Amino acid sequence: MDHIGRPDPVPLSDADHPARPRAGAMDALGLALRLAWRQLRSDRARLMTAVAGVMFACVLVFMQLGFKGALFDSATNLLNSMRADLFLMHPMTEASFRPEHIPRARAWQALADADVAQAVPIYMAQASMRNPESGRRRTVQVIGLDVTANAVRFEGLAPLTAALTRPDTFAFDNRSRPEFGPVGEMFAAHGPFRVQIGTRMFELVGMIDIGPSFGADGNAVMSEVNFRRIFSRDPAQTDLVALRLRPGADLGAVQARLQALLPDDVLVLTHPELVAAERAYWENGTPIGFIFLFGSVMGLVVGMVIVYQILFADIAGHLSEYATLKAMGYSNLYLSGVVLGAAIILAVIGFIPGFVTSLFLYDVVAKGTFLPLGMPVERAVGVFALIFGMCFTAGLLAMRKLRDANPADMF
Amino acid sequence: MEAPLDLSNVTFSYGDGELRRQVLKDVSLSVAPGEIVLLTGPSGSGKTTLLTLIGALRGMQEGKCRVLGQELLGAGEADRVRLRRRIGFIFQNHNLLGFLTARQNVAMALELHGGLNDTARLKRAGEMLAAVGLADHADKRPSQLSGGQRQRVAVARALVAEPGLVLADEPTAALDRASGQEVVHLLSDLARRRGTPILLVTHDPRILDIADRIVAMEDGRIIQADAAGH
Numbered sequence: 001m002d003h004i005g006r007p008d009p010v011p012l013s014d015a016d017h018p019a020r021p022r023a024g025a026m027d028a029l030g031l032a033l034r035l036a037w038r039q040l041r042s043d044r045a046r047l048m049t050a051v052a053g054v055m056f057a058c059v060l061v062f063m064q065l066g067f068k069g070a071l072f073d074s075a076t077n078l079l080n081s082m083r084a085d086l087f088l089m090h091p092m093t094e095a096s097f098r099p100e101h102i103p104r105a106r107a108w109q110a111l112a113d114a115d116v117a118q119a120v121p122i123y124m125a126q127a128s129m130r131n132p133e134s135g136r137r138r139t140v141q142v143i144g145l146d147v148t149a150n151a152v153r154f155e156g157l158a159p160l161t162a163a164l165t166r167p168d169t170f171a172f173d174n175r176s177r178p179e180f181g182p183v184g185e186m187f188a189a190h191g192p193f194r195v196q197i198g199t200r201m202f203e204l205v206g207m208i209d210i211g212p213s214f215g216a217d218g219n220a221v222m223s224e225v226n227f228r229r230i231f232s233r234d235p236a237q238t239d240l241v242a243l244r245l246r247p248g249a250d251l252g253a254v255q256a257r258l259q260a261l262l263p264d265d266v267l268v269l270t271h272p273e274l275v276a277a278e279r280a281y282w283e284n285g286t287p288i289g290f291i292f293l294f295g296s297v298m299g300l301v302v303g304m305v306i307v308y309q310i311l312f313a314d315i316a317g318h319l320s321e322y323a324t325l326k327a328m329g330y331s332n333l334y335l336s337g338v339v340l341g342a343a344i345i346l347a348v349i350g351f352i353p354g355f356v357t358s359l360f361l362y363d364v365v366a367k368g369t370f371l372p373l374g375m376p377v378e379r380a381v382g383v384f385a386l387i388f389g390m391c392f393t394a395g396l397l398a399m400r401k402l403r404d405a406n407p408a409d410m411f
Numbered sequence: 412m413e414a415p416l417d418l419s420n421v422t423f424s425y426g427d428g429e430l431r432r433q434v435l436k437d438v439s440l441s442v443a444p445g446e447i448v449l450l451t452g453p454s455g456s457g458k459t460t461l462l463t464l465i466g467a468l469r470g471m472q473e474g475k476c477r478v479l480g481q482e483l484l485g486a487g488e489a490d491r492v493r494l495r496r497r498i499g500f501i502f503q504n505h506n507l508l509g510f511l512t513a514r515q516n517v518a519m520a521l522e523l524h525g526g527l528n529d530t531a532r533l534k535r536a537g538e539m540l541a542a543v544g545l546a547d548h549a550d551k552r553p554s555q556l557s558g559g560q561r562q563r564v565a566v567a568r569a570l571v572a573e574p575g576l577v578l579a580d581e582p583t584a585a586l587d588r589a590s591g592q593e594v595v596h597l598l599s600d601l602a603r604r605r606g607t608p609i610l611l612v613t614h615d616p617r618i619l620d621i622a623d624r625i626v627a628m629e630d631g632r633i634i635q636a637d638a639a640g641h
C-alpha cells in the first residue's frame with residue numbers, strides 16, 4: 001500500500017496491526033467519562049436541572065434521616081440522662097411516656113441482693129406547666145424520685161438535692177423547648193421563682209440537663225413527695241426502679257441474679273439496654289420509621305425520574321449521533337458506559353451542593369427545634385451511596401434507549 | 412494483494428413471510444486496492460442496503476462478503492464492531508457531535524485505537540482538518556460551520572484513522588453544487604494519495620469524473636460496470 005501523503009507516520013493499531021492490544025480498559029473508561037461530561041456540559045440548562053434534581057433528592061433524604069435520627073435520639077433523652085447501674089421495668093412497658101406500673105415492693109426485694117446498694121423508685125407522668133412569661137401552658141414530663149439517693153445521676157442534680165427535699169420545689173430542664181419561656185435566663189438573673197405545674201404552684205430551685213423529646217417539650221424533676229402533690233396515684237405502684245450497685249460488683253452477674261430472684265412482672269436492664277428498648281419502640285413500634293423511610297424513598301424516586309428524563313432526552317435527541325458512533329466502531333458497551341458515566345457525574349456534582357445545603361439546614365433545624373441534628377460520617381457516606389445508586393439506576397434505565405440508535409439506518 | 416472488498420452472490424431481503432421483499436439479488440462486486448468505485452442507480456435499487464451490508468452495519472443473509480479480510484457471512488457482533496473501526500463512513504448528513512469541536516469530533520475516530528495519547532490524537536486530528544482545508548476552523552463547533560465545512564469535517568473523521576476502505580452514501584446530497592464538488596474532490600484526492608479504496612453511492616452526475624469505475628444497479632442487481640476514463 002502506498003503510504004505517501006499521510007499526515008503522521010505513527011501506525012494505528014487496528015488498521016495496521018490487528019494483533020496489538022487496543023486502548024486499555026481504564027483509558028476507555030476515562031474517555032467515556034470525558035465524553036459524558038462534555039455532553040452534559042454542553043447544555044447548561046439541562047445540566048442545572050439534573051443537578052437540581054439530584055440535589056433535591058439528596059437534601060430530602062438527608063432531612064428525613066436527620067429528623068429520624070434526631071427523633072430517636074431525643075426520644076431517649078430522658079432515659080439516657082438517668083444514669084444508674086441497673087433498672088427494673090415492667091416487661092410490657094413500651095415507652096417511658098406510657099409506662100406500665102410495677103409494684104414498688106420490687107425495689108425493696110432487689111435490695112435483698114448483697115451487691116445492690118440502693119433501689120430508687122422513679123415516677124413519671126405528664127402535666128402542664130405554665131410559661132412564667134406568657135402564661136401559656138405546655139406539656140412537661142414530670143419525674144419524681146428520691147433525690148437524696150444518688151442512684152440516678154441527672155446532670156446538675158447533685159447540688160440541688162437539699163432544696164428539692166422542701167415541699168413544692170422542682171428542678172427544670174435547661175434544654176427544654178423555648179415555649180416554656182426564658183426559664184433558665186430568669187433563674188440565672190433572679191434566682192428561684194414560682195411556676196405553676198398542673199394546678200399547684202411550685203418553686204423552681206435549679207436547672208438540670210436532660211433535653212426535650214417528641215413526647216414532652218421539657219422535663220421537671222422533683223421529689224417523690226412533691227410528685228404526689230400533683231398526681232394522685234397509688235404509692236405502691238411505681239414506673240421504673242433505678243438500682244445502684246456496690247463498687248466492684250459484677251453488673252452482668254447481679255443482673256442475672258436479680259432476674260432470677262424477682263417475679264416476671266419486672267425486667268432487669270442495664271442502662272444501655274433500657275435506652276435501646278426505648279429506641280426500639282420508636283423505631284419499630286411506631287409508623288415513624290416507616291414515614292421517614294417513605295419520605296426518603298420518595299425523594300430518591302423523584303430524583304431518579306429527573307435524572308432518567310435528562311439522560312433519556314439526551315439519547316433520544318442525539319440518536320443519529322449515537323448511531324454514527326456505533327457505525328464508527330464504538331461498541332454498545334462503550335456507549336452504555338458514556339450514559340452511566342453521565343449518571344455518575346450527576347450523582348457527584350449533585351451530591352456536593354446537596355450535602356452542603358443539608359449541613360446548613362441541619363444547623364437551622366437544630367437551632368429552631370432544639371432537636372440534635374448531627375451529620376455522622378456513616379450518614380454522609382450512606383446517602384452518597386443511595387444517590388449514587390439512584391443515578392446509576394436512572395442510567396441503566398436510560399441506557400435501553402441506546403438500542404434505538406441503529407447504525408444501519410444512518411445511510 | 413487481497414482485494415479490500417470482495418462480494419459474491421449476495422442476496423438480501425427485508426421483512427418476513429408475506430411481507431418479505433428481496434432487495435438485493437445475486438450481487439457480486441469487488442473493489443481493488445486503491446480503487447475508487449461509484450455506485451449509481453435509481454432510488455430504491457438497493458444501493459444503501461448494499462453499503463450497510465459491506466459496512467457490517469447489517470447482518471448478512473446469503474452470499475459471501477469479504478471486507479478487509481473479514482468474512483461477514485455469519486460474523487459475530489464483536490467482529491463486526493471491530494471491522495467498522497477499519498472502515499471510514501461518510502453519510503448524507505454529517506452527524507457530527509454538536510457538543511464537540513471539529514478537532515474533537517475528528518479525534519473521536521482515533522479514540523477507538525490504541526497507540527496514541529490525547530495530545531497525539533488531537534495533533535493528528537488537526538493535521539487531518541488542515542488537509543481538508545479547515546485549519547482555521549478546527550476549534551469551532553459544527554453549528555459554527557457551513558454545510559460544506561461540516562461535511563469536510565466528516566471526511567476528515569472518516570479518513571483520520573487510516574481506514575482500509577471508505578464507504579460513502581450520497582455525501583453531496585445535502586450540499587449545494589459547489590461545496591458538493593469540493594467535498595468529493597477532497598475525498599478522492601486524499602484517498603488516492605493514501606491508496607485508500609472508496610465505494611461511493613451517488614446520484615450526482617457531476618462527480619462521476621472521480622471514479623475509476625462506475626457500477627450501476629437496478630432493482631437489486633448490478634446491471635453494468637464501466638471503467639471510467641482517467
Ligand SMILES: Nc1ncnc2c1ncn2[C@@H]1O[C@H](COP(=O)(O)OP(=O)(O)O)[C@@H](O)[C@H]1O
Pocket residue numbers: 425426434452453454455456457458459460461
Ligand atoms: N429497513 C428497511 N426495511 C424494509 N425495507 C427497506 C428498508 N430499507 C430499505 N428498504 C427497501 O429496500 C429497497 C432498497 O432500498 P435502498 O437500499 O435504500 O435503495 P437505494 O439506496 O438504492 O435507494 C427499497 O424498496 C426500500 O423501500
Ligand SMILES: [Mg+2]
Pocket residue numbers: 411458459460580
Ligand atoms: Mg439510498
